[in-house]
Amino acid sequence: MNLKYKSEDQELYFISSESGMHQLWKYNASKGRKVQLTRSDQNVKNYWLEKEHVTVAVDYHGNERNQFHVMDGDDMKPLAENPDYFHHYGEYDDGQNIYTMVRNHHESSSFDLCIVHGKGAFKVLETFDGPIRFIHELSPDRVLLSRDVDNIDEALLIYDLDEGSTEAVALPEARFASFKFHDDRCLCLTDMEDGYMNVHEINIEDGSHHRLTSFQWDIEHFKVSGDRSEAILSCNENGHSVLYRMDLRSLETEKLTAIQEGVVHSLDYGEGRELFLIHSSVDQPHRICRHSLETGETETVLGNTGETSEVLWQMSSYRSFDGLEVPYFIYESDAEEKKAVIHIHGGPESQARPEFNALYYDLNRAGIQVVVPNIRGSKGYGRAYLEADDKKKRLDAMKDVIELRRHLIDDDIAPESRISVMGRSYGGLMTLLLVTHHPELWASAVDIVGISHLRTFLEHTPPWRRALRAAEYGSIEEAGAFLDDISPLPRSGDISIPLMVFHSHHDARVPYSESVQIVEALKENDQYVGFTAYENEGHTYMHQENIDDMNSQILEFLNRTL
Template structure:
């Protein structure tokens, strides 16, 4: 059974008296509130489906839920005792953007299409303001007449535009294409944002809102992620993601003065909220489950407000790098078992434009208690280590990423007492693809494998994924008609006859990112070949598993599989 509650998306309401957070303590994700003075913690939402996100707007609360994980989020507005359905069309994805001029403005697109429609919802009426043929996002309000928007160039970079809500004109700001986030207006003439302009890491920039000229303010060799501007519109608190670990800094914009805060630095800041001289932080690390803390900016003291109790089993961890086949240093985290010939699991994260970070993971914790050491690498293609690193696995470079995992296996045997006869490989999403790639291209190395919502063939994935996602993912995986030979060559589905180890596959029927057909075709092909394979599919989940019953079921089966296969 689940031992720990997962918390996410910590926010504060307009009164600055209540913290809100999504948690799964009821068995699915619901919204809860915590009163800072009374310390009263209560469930706020009562939805049939999982709460995916929420916003405070027009004195009320806006919730986003989807149906069985299909990601086509519907928006419901609550104000006082009234409940108002903004959207109720399950054929569309809805992406909330901003409330301005008495209107809710958001984007939507059809589940099978590629046209993004800018919507205005006011006085009970829904109006299409404009439509765009490229994936688009609302960044926020720019002024009373304009919305700041982004449009995708590829799987990473975006161009930045101003949309005039009166004239319906979309104007290019002239800012370079790149990663762009954390936009905060300081005044009518200045704003802050983060980007990788000028070099490959996300740093803080000041924007002239009149001319769109920008100035780089920080020069970290790591990525700035969460940014909070305090009430004086000059003091900024932000998180630097250094080797995956969160480091908090305070920055004086006017005086260009940077100060590192003495806050926990061995894990991950999942959410960051500020009020007056207090920070409220949702935090976990590899050994400490998720909880919410109050940090006093004046005296540097920290107090836990609510969240999980400490884990009852001590866990030894470390992080380091290892040299891959071409000399590239690849970072990894390790849950260390101090024993000779330790059974070991390597877990590859999804994305691949994502990053494993030193946060609490209940599956890792349970495997550790069973005697396994767990290695979690950030192989080439991961974010967090510069834009150069992200691009090292694109298209025909895919096998280089697989070789990173092979080299990690050898490193664990030589330096961390991993039992070479009991090494498992597992991964979710793209990590599931990497798992299948490794057991087909390097079949002798693995005792067993677990593929969770993984890809078995890039060509079938791209053919079956919605049109709005196809081009973006093609920049990473390859384009049909251009990279066909390579995608056919490496496809795990085409090489399943080479698999030697048992495989357990987990998927779900409502996955819109990696269709269920990706796992089904792999399972059926292996059954035809009389391979040791099992498939578990969940009816009420999508790409993520949000119901704790399903998480428990998968974790229990996975651990039992490892134990059954491990040579004692």
């Protein structure tokens, strides 16, 4: 993950879990030498290449409260280390040895814009009531910030350091990403015109803007060349990554043939006319590739050593209860006894992609067909689709899964008695909704770090996240009765199938108590439930031994219950 090329040293940096934990590595392409740079007892979450050193972010057991360290040579010295705070990187001034960053206390909804001297001394410039993100320094006394409006959209702000004042940029609230500033131009990805993430040129001062691309899909990666003459775009076309080269003068785009299918997770320019990218597909584990823009050839530079066999799979879609076309992909099996598990992704503003997933691969090798839908509310299909499950439309997304089950039965993909459901995070909530509202439909279910009651989730999630999530689910004040009525926990007595639950003690997004309360309710009713809680994980599992343990338990459970 997170590929970056440092041209001064002609070295490629990336984060890898090869050691069993996420650590920072580098690779010298000319010498073919790979070196592990960090050996932290916690996972490395991110890093930034400065001129003379590397800034590294680690957290404690996945709690997402990134603590910053400076790595100069083999030494890692603390820079921003206060375990009660989340730290968010902004910008580094190597001339003054000063960082600009944002922090917020884990129990507060306030966010501090700070400068931090290289020795770790903090100075708070301004405190904002709600989540902000540092984007760019416009001048020595003015910085561009974004403020979260809801869980999707942001508003752009200019903060004047001398006056201590904030003014709004005259642009619509929208999704923004990948800002590029050069030659008095500001380019970025935004969906403010048509609901799809396209390249725009925007004027921060007067709010004027011009769309430079017109894809009817989301652009997810936008890298500008060193001479600023061109950019590489990675476009998410129905889950697949498709690469384009864009001339920044003529604005013409040219499709590249670097990959045929799958997902580009990260990319960067290398030397001359070459690209480095991290790629995977359903049966191709993550690898680093080098692509020549001159010859069109692509070669694997670094990859996993284990052998994988070909997976029979396809992209497809079905019509839901209201005529909405819902995309999905399926790992097919030629086993004599047909059986399937539907896996629902998290978010809900996320998307299932045809990337390598070890659990899906292992289930498929065991003869279980894995069916992965992008139900309404998923990103990647435009603004209307993204908002189609908001608030009181929540159960429409649940109906999408029920219609998918009917589609699998009608198309003879699996018999009605051999279909299970599972999901992670929001997908865990959807799983619990399905087995409490319609328990008769499923052979078994797996809930991973899922929400069991929307009211208690909103009550216990960090204060700054509460308002953002309420925009998706509805607030307790306005929709409390609805949240109580549909939530799985009050209906837990209706679960009549085997259920497995996984959670972790340091989850910063879905409180650990969400799983505890539904497991306890099921045990009180003498219902079948298995529960595994990992002591050293957060919302996203990062220790390979825990991932392997969970995957093996799920495989055994589904083999037994299907």
